[in-house]
Amino acid sequence: MPSGTMSGGDVLELIGQIDRLPTPPVVFSQINRVLTNPQASAYDVAKILAEDPGTSARVLRMANSAYYGLSQPVVSVRQAVVTLGMEAIRSLVLSSSMGDAFKNADLDDEYQDNFWRHSLATASAARVLHGFKLSDQVMRGGEEGFSAGLLHDIGKMILVWQLPEMYARVSSHHDFGVVDDQHVEREVMGVTHGEIGGYLAGRWNLPEALCQAISHHHDLDVPDGENNRLAKVVHVADYLAHWTMDSRPVNQKVVPIMNWDVAAEFGVHEESLADVCSLVMAEFGRSEIFLEMLKG
Ligand SMILES: [Fe+2]
Ligand SMILES: [Fe+2]
Numbered sequence: 001m002p003s004g005t006m007s008g009g010d011v012l013e014l015i016g017q018i019d020r021l022p023t024p025p026v027v028f029s030q031i032n033r034v035l036t037n038p039q040a041s042a043y044d045v046a047k048i049l050a051e052d053p054g055t056s057a058r059v060l061r062m063a064n065s066a067y068y069g070l071s072q073p074v075v076s077v078r079q080a081v082v083t084l085g086m087e088a089i090r091s092l093v094l095s096s097s098m099g100d101a102f103k104n105a106d107l108d109d110e111y112q113d114n115f116w117r118h119s120l121a122t123a124s125a126a127r128v129l130h131g132f133k134l135s136d137q138v139m140r141g142g143e144e145g146f147s148a149g150l151l152h153d154i155g156k157m158i159l160v161w162q163l164p165e166m167y168a169r170v171s172s173h174h175d176f177g178v179v180d181d182q183h184v185e186r187e188v189m190g191v192t193h194g195e196i197g198g199y200l201a202g203r204w205n206l207p208e209a210l211c212q213a214i215s216h217h218h219d220l221d222v223p224d225g226e227n228n229r230l231a232k233v234v235h236v237a238d239y240l241a242h243w244t245m246d247s248r249p250v251n252q253k254v255v256p257i258m259n260w261d262v263a264a265e266f267g268v269h270e271e272s273l274a275d276v277c278s279l280v281m282a283e284f285g286r287s288e289i290f291l292e293m294l295k296g
Helices: 008-016 026-035 042-050 053-063 077-084 086-102 109-129 133-138 143-151 155-162 164-171 182-189 191-203 207-215 224-245 262-264 270-287 291-294
Strands: none
Touching: 026 042, 026 077, 026 086, 026 133, 042 053, 042 077, 042 086, 053 077, 053 291, 077 155, 086 143, 086 291, 109 143, 109 155, 109 224, 109 270, 109 291, 143 207, 143 224, 155 164, 164 182, 182 191, 191 207, 191 291, 207 224, 224 262, 224 270
């Protein structure tokens, strides 16, 4: 792996050329394409899933899990789509596809376990924020935040897996763990893990808002509007996830730097942080079944 000074463009170019860049199953891009069409029906979604028995089986198993608490079991994918809604199906297919895309990652189990736990905690926190009345003005759907939360740090996984020498330079930097990771990454590599993840999401043809939210979940450098709102959701959810899952005493917690003004837009303030974190913990506990799919 080349070392020395590289520009951000160089790193993205390098990543673009990696043979083993993960690709999600075909069903993932097909479902995403269909869901961007306002005319799409449950029938269209079910038809795509029918082509992929593995994903269909996982979707059915999840639909019947305690997470959704349905009173009657669903027996077909079409029924699952109609009962849970297309956005929920997107989250399920996304989780299942991420498990597939990263299952050959040459990373130790503990790293992967911690990574997906943090991602799921961020996705759960996004759902909690969506449940707050105040957040109605700042996000459209809970599922969109859930997807963005699951994917927000995929750039880190790519970095650790595909560019280990580069990651070693980042993690041995004297400021690593002291300031927000993105500052050290920018200094060492010229790009941040957010931008690497956003680049990958773009290659997967994910919606623009999702790509922007992944790229800028730390710096929030997204023009005002819909895309900016999703970036804010992930920004606050990420902080809540770190705070909730970190078992160290409060004064020793290492967390990303949160913009409290943005948190306030969701009704999250320093005084209410502990209460919000218990909600996140409860939602994470309920969602833990997603980990099975994420870990492939
Ligand atoms: Fe991050
Ligand atoms: Fe994160």
